[in-house]
Amino acid sequence: MSGAAAVSIRRVSKTFAAGDVVALQEIDLDIRPREFVSLIGPSGCGKSTLLRIVGDLIRPSSGEIVVNGKSAHEARLDRDYGIVFQDAVLYDWRTVARNIALPLEMAGWDRARRAERVREMLELVELTGFESRHPWQLSGGMQQRVAIARALSFSPALLLMDEPFGALDEMTRERLNAELLRIWRETGCTVLFVTHSIAEAVFLSTRVVVMSPRPGRIAEIVEIDLAQPRTGDTREDPRFFELVTEVREALHGGSDRGSPRLRVAE
Amino acid sequence: MTLVAPVAGERLLGRTLRRARDWAPAAVVLVLSLALWQGLVAALEIERFLLPRPTQILKAFWEQRDTLWSAGLFTFREALGGFAIGCTAAILAALVLARWRRLGGALMPYAIAANAVPIIAFAPITNQWFGLLNPLSKMVIAAILCFFPVLVNTLRGLTSVRPSSIELMRSYAAGELEIFRRVRIPNSLPYVFSALKVASVLAMIGAVVGEFFGGSQEALGVQIRSATALFQFETAWAAILVASLLGIAFYLVIALVERLTMGWHPSTRTAD
Numbered sequence: 001m002s003g004a005a006a007v008s009i010r011r012v013s014k015t016f017a018a019g020d021v022v023a024l025q026e027i028d029l030d031i032r033p034r035e036f037v038s039l040i041g042p043s044g045c046g047k048s049t050l051l052r053i054v055g056d057l058i059r060p061s062s063g064e065i066v067v068n069g070k071s072a073h074e075a076r077l078d079r080d081y082g083i084v085f086q087d088a089v090l091y092d093w094r095t096v097a098r099n100i101a102l103p104l105e106m107a108g109w110d111r112a113r114r115a116e117r118v119r120e121m122l123e124l125v126e127l128t129g130f131e132s133r134h135p136w137q138l139s140g141g142m143q144q145r146v147a148i149a150r151a152l153s154f155s156p157a158l159l160l161m162d163e164p165f166g167a168l169d170e171m172t173r174e175r176l177n178a179e180l181l182r183i184w185r186e187t188g189c190t191v192l193f194v195t196h197s198i199a200e201a202v203f204l205s206t207r208v209v210v211m212s213p214r215p216g217r218i219a220e221i222v223e224i225d226l227a228q229p230r231t232g233d234t235r236e237d238p239r240f241f242e243l244v245t246e247v248r249e250a251l252h253g254g255s256d257r258g259s260p261r262l263r264v265a266e
Numbered sequence: 267m268t269l270v271a272p273v274a275g276e277r278l279l280g281r282t283l284r285r286a287r288d289w290a291p292a293a294v295v296l297v298l299s300l301a302l303w304q305g306l307v308a309a310l311e312i313e314r315f316l317l318p319r320p321t322q323i324l325k326a327f328w329e330q331r332d333t334l335w336s337a338g339l340f341t342f343r344e345a346l347g348g349f350a351i352g353c354t355a356a357i358l359a360a361l362v363l364a365r366w367r368r369l370g371g372a373l374m375p376y377a378i379a380a381n382a383v384p385i386i387a388f389a390p391i392t393n394q395w396f397g398l399l400n401p402l403s404k405m406v407i408a409a410i411l412c413f414f415p416v417l418v419n420t421l422r423g424l425t426s427v428r429p430s431s432i433e434l435m436r437s438y439a440a441g442e443l444e445i446f447r448r449v450r451i452p453n454s455l456p457y458v459f460s461a462l463k464v465a466s467v468l469a470m471i472g473a474v475v476g477e478f479f480g481g482s483q484e485a486l487g488v489q490i491r492s493a494t495a496l497f498q499f500e501t502a503w504a505a506i507l508v509a510s511l512l513g514i515a516f517y518l519v520i521a522l523v524e525r526l527t528m529g530w531h532p533s534t535r536t537a538d
């Protein structure tokens with residue numbers, strides 16, 4: 001089935017030479033096109049490492065990644081990834097508009113096309129009017145929206161997000177969650193999302209991948225069958241609470257429906 | 267996509283007034299200390315070879331303004347030449363060391379050690395190497411003085427980039443060269459400019475002190491020495507005044523260029 005998958009992770013392991021840390025052990029995961037998959041797990045269980053391996057920012061010690069039928073390396077050179085980190089990583093010397101245009105400049109878009117695209121993206125993240133500001137003149141939430149606009153500007157097939165809202169307050173986070181889902185529906189990209197918030201993972205995702213630490217591996221995968229599109233009401237849905245509980249139990253490894261693999265991990 | 271928004275006339279006026287208010291205390295301090303200097307020298311009857319009065323210095327400055335300014339410019343040219351050579355070499359070296367980090371790791375301890383050496387002590391030696399009367403002998407000492415602080419700071423600016431901002435560039439398929447052009451070099455600019463400001467001061471010191479060990483009669487340092495030898499202390503002080511004014515002007519020009527090229531930087535902006 002890997003031909004149909006947007007991302008196919010095959011027996012990926014990663015051992016860091018420094019400290020001999022087994023960050024990931026034999027990870028197997030297929031992500032279908034247009035899926036929204038969240039990785040959740042205690043800190044140090046290898047979520048960021050897995051995301052970086054998928055994005056070809058680090059190499060796995062063993063195993064293979066196939067992205068849209070290509071190797072991760074080819075996918076990176078084809079600019080298939082839009083990446084958003086926990087801190088927005090905006091370039092202070094560029095205005096908001098020129099930060100968003102950066103990947104477009106690098107892909108060789110001409111000026112007029114870039115300007116048009118930047119305008120669209122600013123509209124998408126509701127920052128019209130802020131184009132000539134500099135990053136340090138924006139709030140944390142606005143900076144993160146610029147980072148999202150930049151990641152989406154060149155319509156990457158795959159959006160990789162590493163705790164993008166981790167540093168934001170709860171209200172901003174919920175608003176950006178809703179915005180992200182709207183963008184996801186409108187652009188039809190595939191998302192791999194790292195979070196340590198159970199509620200966030202359940203609210204956003206089509207599937208939640210629960211990881212366990214030392215060595216980092218997949219403990220359980222929870223299908224999130226909540227109706228689309230998700231709204232404020234979704235958070236009140238009894239099914240939402242059931243799923244939150246299910247993910248929480250998987251996280252604590254205390255579920256009696258636990259997979260055999262999870263028992264081994266115990 | 268301009269960096270600085272056009273400013274309406276009245277805002278410009280407001281800004282000028284605010285600037286003036288900011289500078290007023292400093293101006294008051296200047297006037298008061300000059301008055302105090304004048305008063306104390308007169309009251310304590312300090313001999314003029316120890317410390318002339320400001321009015322005497324200004325008088326000497328005015329009477330000999332032509333020779334002093336041409337001497338000043340002669341020395342300033344040496345300082346400027348040394349500054350250009352030293353800073354260019356340092357920035358190029360920093361780019362190379364940042365690109366090939368192994369090399370940087372091997373050489374940096376020596377650069378940092380060299381930065382702590384009182385390089386000015388080599389002035390008599392560069393005078394020997396290039397000839398007393400050759401302006402190059404002063405330029406070289408000024409260049410060496412400028413080299414190390416600019417090298418160390420530029421390298422720090424080029425390398426103190428958040429790993430995630432490099433990862434982001436790599437995710438756009440950027441190569442090493444493009445990462446330099448779009449991230450490392452802009453990131454280094456604040457560091458480079460603060461080093462250039464230090465270097466502008468060092469270059470003037472290098473040129474003047476180099477001249478103390480001998481040089482053309484036209485040079486400011488030589489004139490300070492010969493004026494002192496001839497008991498023309500007011501002239502010596504007036505020459506120091508010229509050196510100071512040129513040094514300050516040099517510094518301000520660099521600060522201005524910094525402001526113009528880095529309008530984006532938080533430190534160069536007021537809160538408006």
Ligand SMILES: Nc1ncnc2c1ncn2[C@@H]1O[C@H](COP(=O)(O)OP(=O)(O)O)[C@@H](O)[C@H]1O
Pocket residue numbers: 016017018019021022023041042043044045046047048049050216
């Ligand atoms: N560059 C590295 N060198 C050595 N060890 C690392 C490196 N990056 C991550 N690790 C280790 O790998 C493990 C997983 O890290 P990470 O993927 O960042 O976890 P998470 O994102 O889930 O918190 C941790 O034990 C961490 O210390």
Ligand SMILES: [Mg+2]
Pocket residue numbers: 047048049162
């Ligand atoms: Mg992490």
